[in-house]
Amino acid sequence: MSLFEIRKMSAHLPDPAPRTGGPGSPCSACNVRHLTLCAALDDREVADMSAIVSSVELGPGEPLFDEAEPAKHVFNVTAGAIKIYKLLPDGRRQMTGFLFPGDFLGLANDETYAYSAEAVTFSTLCRFPRKLLEPLLERYPRMERRLLGMASHELAVAQEQMLLLGRKTAREKVASFLLMLSRRAVQRGQKDNPISVPMSRNDIGDFLGLTTETVSRTFTQLKQGGAIALQSNGKVELSDRAALEVISEGA
Amino acid sequence: MSLFEIRKMSAHLPDPAPRTGGPGSPCSACNVRHLTLCAALDDREVADMSAIVSSVELGPGEPLFDEAEPAKHVFNVTAGAIKIYKLLPDGRRQMTGFLFPGDFLGLANDETYAYSAEAVTFSTLCRFPRKLLEPLLERYPRMERRLLGMASHELAVAQEQMLLLGRKTAREKVASFLLMLSRRAVQRGQKDNPISVPMSRNDIGDFLGLTTETVSRTFTQLKQGGAIALQSNGKVELSDRAALEVISEGA
């Protein structure tokens, strides 16, 4: 598949919208506001940053980095969708997250990445050398505060996901997933209905601890129950959000 | 159960040992080194801290705080074991972690706790008003750096747990759990074999996304396979660690 074609395919994706509220100024380096690392900086500081960040573009399915590989960079998603996952030796896979514009990845405690990352759709990212992160945080304490806030938010999200994986039924998992996608679309300033579901059934299954087949069956079951409607273009309409809310917390 | 009795019961628990290596000095306020918030401080700073921290003691099963309750404090575990969990409306429970001396809890993005916390054994904690955290971080940047490191470590642990919950079999889950307990015992400077398993089968089940019965059956299965031996005092001997390692990653 040519890069040109991929770009064309992705052309319908809305641009990341400017966020409303919150402190900080737009980041010219990565062209995303507020949810990003750079949102803690003012214009002059952003200009400094521009000198050391670079841009990355990935087509669907292209890897960004692999688990256990030396963690040379941190990234900020600026367009598209990224999946991050861990593997067992026999190939079983667990998605640990889907990342959208404004999301941050690559923060690692030790010298290697704790998970693999790969593009779902055509994506662009803002790349920053990890070596330079520590002095940067030293220099801009607001940035560190922001990073801590993001990490602690991620932690809460991870705990919610553990509840889902360990204790929810397939039906509850899928309903929760759709609502999560919808909420995150709103956060990014996109419309929340119908929602864009760019990842495959298999990816969704690996995120929810289910198989492709079970995800597919559950989608049709929710469709037949009138809670959702499947559109042809990879979009899902949440016809009855209240019903989904009820289902997601235990029918 | 009288408090005196509880203390007596817990008397055999080894004291948190000083850690070797790493920066920082002992924290007289919470009496734990290095793995704690205060480990980033020098002696004078620790003395400042002592004025605003207080101590909490909990007997087995006593709650520390509940999910969604206003997050007034952050805590540092100094002795015992704490379980943190989330509930579904119908009572299904997912443990999101077990915390031991040196572990930190209560960091919340918004104004309420994201999970409930409760003592497993008789425990003591060092308590700190959350309102005072932000100015403190302002004042001691090393502390913030440490906190960020801890949050990012927690995040990696959470992702590993997602892999376990979503993709491992009961056998793999239990083997992974025992190895995790063992590794954390080493980190705290305790002996790693036999390991202390203070929580009930039910608690373990809720941590691993299994039922009490399945946990119990899996323990006996591992015992019969010679990988472990169950001692009477709530301790488990890891007779064949290599076998457990193999099992934990997919028999």
Add this chain to the structure above:
DNA sequence: CCCGGCCATTGATGTAGGTCAAGGACGCCT
């Protein structure tokens, strides 16, 4: 010393979701 509650274990049975298999829709590539 005996009683009662809690927890662990074990057995018998049920079931949600996995596995295996077969089409079908769609889009790309020639």
Add this chain to the structure above:
DNA sequence: AGGCGTCCTTGACCTACATCAATGGCCGGG
């Protein structure tokens, strides 16, 4: 236009784990 690869869907069947139920050990209290 036709062929092919990928993904989605659906059906038939299977199994790992849940559920339901009974028993026994341990410990604390009377």
